[in-house]
Amino acid sequence: MAYLEKHYFRNSHYLCINGQPVLFIYLSREYFRKDGFAELAEVRKKFRDLYIVGDDVFGPNYEAQWAKPFDAVTSYDVYGQSTGLHKATKRAVDALASNYANAKKVANSAGTAFIPAVAPGYNDTAVRPGHPGTARYFVDQPDSKEGDLFRALIRKAALPNLDERCGRLLMITSFNEWYEDSQIEATAGDAGTTAIDKSDSKSHFTGGDRYTDYGPLYLNILREEALGAPQPAK
Numbered sequence: 126m127a128y129l130e131k132h133y134f135r136n137s138h139y140l141c142i143n144g145q146p147v148l149f150i151y152l153s154r155e156y157f158r159k160d161g162f163a164e165l166a167e168v169r170k171k172f173r174d175l176y177i178v179g180d181d182v183f184g185p186n187y188e189a190q191w192a193k194p195f196d197a198v199t200s201y202d203v204y205g206q207s208t209g210l211h212k213a214t215k216r217a218v219d220a221l222a223s224n225y226a227n228a229k230k231v232a233n234s235a236g237t238a239f240i241p242a243v244a245p246g247y248n249d250t251a252v253r254p255g256h257p258g259t260a261r262y263f264v265d266q267p268d269s270k271e272g273d274l275f276r277a278l279i280r281k282a283a284l285p286n287l288d289e290r291c292g293r294l295l296m297i298t299s300f301n302e303w304y305e306d307s308q309i310e311a312t313a314g315d316a317g318t319t320a321i322d323k324s325d326s327k328s329h330f331t332g333g334d335r336y337t338d339y340g341p342l343y344l345n346i347l348r349e350e351a352l353g354a355p356q357p358a359k
Contacts, residue, residue: 126172134175142196142291145176151201153179158191165194178240185220187228189235197238197291198228203278203298204247204307208259213246213274215265222282229286238290241283244298245275245343248306250330258306260334271318271337272346275309279350295351309347314340 133139134146141147150156157165157179168175181191182200192198200206206224211217221243229239248258263269263277279295287293301310316338322330 126168130172142176142294145174145196147176147178149178149180149199151180153181153195153198154183154191157194162194169194182224182228182232182239185224185227187224187231189231192228192232192237193235195237197240197288197294198232199240199296200225200228200242201296201298203242203244204256204259207278207282208244208247208274209256212257213260213262213264215263215277218274218277218281221278222285225282225286229288233288233290239286239288240291240294240296241286242296242298243275243278243283244307245272245309246306248330248332248334249304250332252304258330258332258334261337261339262335264334271335271339272342275343276346276350279347284350297347309343311341311344312338314338 129148130146139146165177168177176196177194178197178199179192179195180201181187181195181198183202184206187198203221207217207221208214211220225239225241229241232239246259246261247256249256250258259274261271261275262273266273283295287295297309299305299307299309301308318335318337320331320333320335321327324330
């Protein structure tokens with residue numbers, strides 16, 4: 126923390142909220158809820174001007190006591206609480222929207238801000254077992270196309286739960302974490318669409334889902350949806 130303060134927190138380009146340098150803590154819900162809050166309190170004493178965001182929200186039963194030690198809470202794992210349970214369906218979108226609405230209400234009651242997060246899809250089959258991939262379109266809608274899931278998650282789960290307390294911040298999982306297929310970074314865009322992969326079965330990695338060389342599609346969706354979000358009255 127001392128190193129970060131010396132080399133990053135005081136940099137004019139470093140992200141600040143309410144004039145405070147922002148520190149994101151991954152999986153705070155695993156690290157701090159049993160014995161770690163005392164350590165977090167020590168950090169607060171030594172680095173009083175930090176704006177600490179916990180990756181703390183997961184599922185429908187978030188509690189105010191968990192949110193209270195943080196300035197804001199967010200959720201990195203979109204897959205585990207929505208599309209991993211219900212695949213790429215409307216039910217998954219509704220589940221995430223419900224989780225976020227509750228988490229925002231609970232966090233705000235503790236004086237903590239809420240930052241919604243969305244992801245375009247998920248597939249980590251190439252690097253670990255046990256997580257069936259999620260398509261980037263709705264599998265329960267025959268006419269659904271690439272990017273529909275991402276657009277719906279932004280529109281229905283994220284935008285209604287943007288929080289004035291943290292400048293209406295929205296998190297994306299992720300920009301370029303390629304090995305989990307959660308990236309929105311632009312691709313070359315010239316390889317078309319296929320459900321065939323390089324495994325012996327030709328479908329082990331895709332799970333039979335269509336994958337598209339989508340170009341700047343996700344950046345465009347993010348821009349369109351974010352710019353279309355209602356702005357607070359001045």
